[in-house]
Amino acid sequence: MGRILADEQLAGCLKIAPQSVMVSSEVLTTETRRRIEQAWGPRVFNNYATTEASGLAIECDQHRGMHVMEDLVLVENVDQDNQPVPPGVFGDRLLVTPLYKRVQPLIRYVIEDRVRFSSEPCPCGRPFRLIDAIEGRAQEVLAFPKADGGAVGVHPLLFHTLLDLLPVSGWQVVQEADGLHILLARVHDALDDRQIESQVRQALAAQEAVVPPIQVQRVEAIPQTLAGKAPLVKSNLARASH
Numbered sequence: 747m748g749r750i751l752a753d754e755q756l757a758g759c760l761k762i763a764p765q766s767v768m769v770s771s772e773v774l775t776t777e778t779r780r781r782i783e784q785a786w787g788p789r790v791f792n793n794y795a796t797t798e799a800s801g802l803a804i805e806c807d808q809h810r811g812m813h814v815m816e817d818l819v820l821v822e823n824v825d826q827d828n829q830p831v832p833p834g835v836f837g838d839r840l841l842v843t844p845l846y847k848r849v850q851p852l853i854r855y856v857i858e859d860r861v862r863f864s865s866e867p868c869p870c871g872r873p874f875r876l877i878d879a880i881e882g883r884a885q886e887v888l889a890f891p892k893a894d895g896g897a898v899g900v901h902p903l904l905f906h907t908l909l910d911l912l913p914v915s916g917w918q919v920v921q922e923a924d925g926l927h928i929l930l931a932r933v934h935d936a937l938d939d940r941q942i943e944s945q946v947r948q949a950l951a952a953q954e955a956v957v958p959p960i961q962v963q964r965v966e967a968i969p970q971t972l973a974g975k976a977p978l979v980k981s982n983l984a985r986a987s988h
């Protein structure tokens with residue numbers, strides 16, 4: 747939504763002057779941040795939240811990462827054995843304990859995000875720890891078979907890199923039984939679908955994946971889930987590991 751609104755502002759169809767822009771729910775990609783800043787200036791505040799545990803962290807005006815709301819929630823960054831990882835290192839998951847949920851308490855609720863805490867304090871002076879990088883959710887890593895057996899996990903960053911700069915108001919990669927569907931919403935410039943297909947094919951092949959059929963589909967809007975979400979990468983295949 748932030749990207750759509752920024753595009754409309756840049757096209758002269760929307761004329762608003764927000765004092766700040768807070769984004770949440772989906773991954774804020776570099777290109778979406780750039781477009782929002784181009785439209786309204788450097789006033790973007792990324793908010794890291796989950797449905798189950800509500801807000802976890804938010805940017806301050808230094809924009810060096812997101813401060814964990816440590817007066818509201820305990821966030822533990824741990825490895826695969828649930829052992830704590832130090833600042834500066836990516837964990838495998840978060841264990842989250844909100845301090846204010848009394849009707850449905852959550853204790854060390856597992857959030858499958860790979861997150862890194864900053865080893866530097868924030869210059870703003872707030873004591874709350876900074877999350878300086880989120881590698882995304884385990885659900886967004888797509889599994890493909892490999893030619894020599896086994897499977898390869900393809901990180902969502904591969905698709906961010908290839909698709910995020912396209913002149914579209916939104917995109918989504920969906921893994922289905924019949925192949926990979928690349929949805930492009932509101933294409934507002936010349937675009938060669940076959941070139942996109944071939945770039946994705948090459949990138950997947952470079953990771954030794956057996957490349958499935960790839961289909962680019964142009965849509966008016968990226969479909970939302972029942973919860974109103976529009977993830978950038980998702981799989982509709984049954985997951986073996988969960």
Ligand SMILES: [Zn+2]
Binds near residue numbers: 806807808813868871
């Ligand atoms: Zn700060």
